[in-house]
Amino acid sequence: MQSSATVLVYSDDANTRAQVRLAAGRRPAADVPPVEYIECATLPAVLERLDAGGVDVCVLDGEAVPAGGMGVCRQIKDEIFRCPPVLLLIGRPQDAWLATWSRADAAVTLPVDPVELADSLAALLRSRLAVEA
Template identity: 50%
Template structure:
């Protein structure tokens, strides 16, 4: 049995994590293996997981309290050897410049549109490794 993409999803807000998982769905396309989700509600849990396990994609909430996903993205891109691609969720489209500073590979702004989130996850996972 083939293992699906491993995605680490970070937000301190459970409803945001639920929105992302529901938008992506159980798999990226018909007949594909199920996405394997790991959820984290704290920045410390994200850092620990990113250092300890291999993920195909990190989805980080840029609006998380205490430690936002953009700063966390920049930290992980600088600390984790062969860091996987990162998709950052921003408050508004105008925050895209800040997401580029964070070294994010992709950005989705709020309000979260299910089709946009699903497409961004699928497209980011499909990008060849650099």
């Protein structure tokens, strides 16, 4: 098993980024490696970090401004070679179709439910690490 996994968390709101870190914790499931978080508050920071490589999963805030996570997700799926899986944070369950449009791999609603977020994040980490193995 990999020694650690890197999760990029994008939101213009520091409280949302903290919610994600606290909800998922250092290890979202026993069968995935410990997680190191990279926080980004702007789209240029996200793109720069993804270009550098080494990100295993992205968690994007669909409610972020001015660049919402749904548009960011669609952009990185088009532009980043071997784009990591994306967990999209959506404002309402009815927005799930937009998450599908953005090509997100999974979606959870805000405010985050710790169990749902940890389960979704762990599933994406498992799928990413299986591909890399």
